[in-house]
Amino acid sequence: MNSVLVSAPSNIALIKYMGKIEGSGNKPTNGSLSYTLENLKTFVRLTAIEGAQDQWKALVREDLEPLNLSEKGQQRFLKHLQTLKDKWGIQKSFLVESANNFPSDCGLASSASSFAALTLAAAEMFQAMNPQPWGTDKKTLSELSRQGSGSSCRSLFSPWVLWQHEYAEPMGLEMKDMHHIVVVVEDSKKEVSSSEAHKLVTTSPKFVGRPERAEIRLKDLVHALRFNDWHMARQIVWDEFIDMHRLFETSTPAFSYMTDGSKAVLEDCQKFWNRWQDGPLVTMDAGANVHMLFRNDQKKSFAEYREHFAKSFKVLAFEGVKSDVH
Ligand code: PMV
Structure with missing residues (x-):
């Protein structure tokens, strides 16, 4: 497998994650509850490349909004990729391309959907390269995603989601299609x-x-x-x-x-x-x-x-x- 393309949705918190335990990899000081916004998505394409360094660039596709990630934003994204590579013991380098299906100038944060999509893309690619017993377990992936951006751990589930400690979990409420x-x-x-x-x-x-x-x-x-x-x-x-x-x-x-x-x-x-x-x-x-x-x-x-x-x-x-x- 040379390339994977994966998307993940954003989410809106109704009980907020605000405040984290220092040095804990984004563990929250309180539990939170969110609703997954299925229509607001980030797409991530991960491609294995030659060379020593991972790279980021905007994913260009007609149906997606062009993304302009700051240098700091790119570094944070690539740092998360490195965490995921270490977890699977992957040595190769990758090109990460990402974009949202919603405008980036509308004041909507996309860190939840971006980090969730990167985690899912890496899991699919790395699991094929070096299978791990926990490699497709949603709770483990949610926990890994949390380390990149706290709120992203809730985007692995839908529609109502609880996040209390290491990872998020779906709530199984009847109310759907909000x-x-x-x-x-x-x-x-x-x-x-x-x-x-x-x-x-x-x-x-x-x-x-x-x-x-x-x-x-x-x-x-x-x-x-x-x-x-x-x-x-x-x-x-x-x-x-x-x-x-x-x-x-x-x-x-x-x-x-x-x-x-x-x-x-x-x-x-x-x-x-x-x-x-x-x-x-x-x-x-x-x-x-x-x-x-x-x-x-x-x-x-x-x-x-x-x-x-x-x-x-x-x-x-x-x-x-x-x-x-x-
Ligand atoms: O995941 P972060 O570090 O972008 O924090 C998200 C914080 C809020 O969006 C304000 C609340 C939340 O729970 O999503």
Whole structure:
């Protein structure tokens, strides 16, 4: 096998991974829960090459968005490849090509899908070269992916995923085929990367008790989702991203991803919810954009939210298996 092409999806956390145990290879200070975004994908092609050094370049394909990885980003990616080569005892050099099927200027982080795709591509290639007993075990691959980027360990499973310690696991909830909107209020590169945010939040006085607060919410959210208590789930998910953003704002130095645009979108979401007593799960990552997840039976409100926000912002809307960008 000279070349493999593999894709992996992104995911959005509803209980956030924010804060890691130092020197642990991205082990989190609290468990997290995510929904896998099947339509937002990174593609990675791995090709064996002659020469002493691994290389990265953008994967060029008509249906994919050209990716522009910084020098630092490329090095981080190739370092993960080296970790995977060491794990399988592979000596050869490789060309890694990658690209996303979603625009890179829309403020959506792609580290989860990229690192998951690289891990899966390497596993397929290396397993053929030097088979290992654990080589196709999803939990082991999730654990390996975590070492490249924490949140990527959740992208190995679908749709609802729990990550508590070394690796992530699927949750087996009945609710499937959620609809997903991203209201893009900011599409420039963020000033504080999530790697830096993980370090900075530990300086916040609010980080005391943060792992405990997140663990309680995690337990409550699992319960709410299992029992279809959408009202409760929505409140927990809201409190959770606000808690994470408060950590950012009280760190030393303090920083914030919330813009006036984010605040306006959140205010509208509150108004809609109060009017209908129903609506999406709303969350924000380490960025200014607002993510919303709708149940399948909320198709009408999905369309209404989408139309409403599209008047002022770019809205990415992902319905079922088909995806389209507005
Ligand atoms: O995997 P990282 O290091 O990019 O961290 C991701 C952090 C958040 O996206 C803010 C939260 C999460 O759980 O995905």
